[in-house]
Amino acid sequence: MSSESHVLQKSLYKPVLFWGGFFTLIWITFLLYAGGFTTSIRAGMAFLDWPLSNGSINPDGWLENEDMMAEHSHRLLGMVMGLLSIGLCVAAFATKARHQIRKLGVGLVVLVIIQGLLGGLRVKLDALNLDIDHNLYAQSFAVAHGTLAQLFLCSLVAFAVMNSRSWIERNAGFAAKPKPLVVKIGIVTCLVVILQLLIGAVMRHSYAGLAIPTFPLTPYGTLVPPAFNFQVAIHFAHRVGAVVVTVAIVTYVVAALRDSNSRQALGSFAGVLVALLLIQGYLGALVIWTVRNPHVATIHMLNGAFLLAFCWMMTLRSLKFRLDPSLLPSETQDRIESTPAAEA
Numbered sequence: 001m002s003s004e005s006h007v008l009q010k011s012l013y014k015p016v017l018f019w020g021g022f023f024t025l026i027w028i029t030f031l032l033y034a035g036g037f038t039t040s041i042r043a044g045m046a047f048l049d050w051p052l053s054n055g056s057i058n059p060d061g062w063l064e065n066e067d068m069m070a071e072h073s074h075r076l077l078g079m080v081m082g083l084l085s086i087g088l089c090v091a092a093f094a095t096k097a098r099h100q101i102r103k104l105g106v107g108l109v110v111l112v113i114i115q116g117l118l119g120g121l122r123v124k125l126d127a128l129n130l131d132i133d134h135n136l137y138a139q140s141f142a143v144a145h146g147t148l149a150q151l152f153l154c155s156l157v158a159f160a161v162m163n164s165r166s167w168i169e170r171n172a173g174f175a176a177k178p179k180p181l182v183v184k185i186g187i188v189t190c191l192v193v194i195l196q197l198l199i200g201a202v203m204r205h206s207y208a209g210l211a212i213p214t215f216p217l218t219p220y221g222t223l224v225p226p227a228f229n230f231q232v233a234i235h236f237a238h239r240v241g242a243v244v245v246t247v248a249i250v251t252y253v254v255a256a257l258r259d260s261n262s263r264q265a266l267g268s269f270a271g272v273l274v275a276l277l278l279i280q281g282y283l284g285a286l287v288i289w290t291v292r293n294p295h296v297a298t299i300h301m302l303n304g305a306f307l308l309a310f311c312w313m314m315t316l317r318s319l320k321f322r323l324d325p326s327l328l329p330s331e332t333q334d335r336i337e338s339t340p341a342a343e344a
Contacts, residue, residue, distance in 0.1 A: 186315030
């Protein structure tokens, strides 16, 4: 790398953006737990109004009532998350960050606004407010709210990773481009995990977590339930999805370790990903064995978010050569641009 390129890359590293993104990732952990716990104890309608709680930002007695504390804490943490997202966006423009980073900042603000509106609609359209005999509207928005939270998390991961020294100065740890197959398997694995989280959200908001109350077999001693209704079907789909996710992650890890460039850049992360997968399987079983203890169910949901975030982080790093070639050393960029794939 020429000295001019090195100086340019160092000037592109903005500590305020990386550490701001990193802190926001820590904050969203608390937000996800608060939202998951609220769902686990079915406290989403502790307040019938929104965006205020009983008409106030500090409602009476909310610290003494578990349902009110869970829901109001979730709202307060979400409000701070909105402010943090705006802060990241403003910082990206104020520091004249790269165009991709400014777009990510704007995207975070848009997503957090939509996320807030989905949470509000989940309250406003609840059967308790509409005085109707079903809760399909509220449950649909609750599932959308929970799923978008995972996509917002992935956007935050991208913001932090793409502002890191590793991304800007060290090609995200890659000495050369990883094999295309590794990247493709990583993308597919992320999509599989997102689908599993969506199924899990539907199951949670349909109160189907104990539709099959024993694990690993059903109460009838079989792997497949002898009879199905919606709750049993969505619960069983989540169990099948767990098997699919396991196969996808193991396939991804094996592919990454077999590619020398990916092994060097992602090898240590692969071990953590496998550990998260094992923990997730154990937590899933523990949800059943503890008869859906709310803390266990919430940690299971949170670890699923960590699993997605880690898988996406690894996949994103392997996309470095495609997403941000302007930061590559000039000689490396010339090699990439001269390949048949680039010419195509």
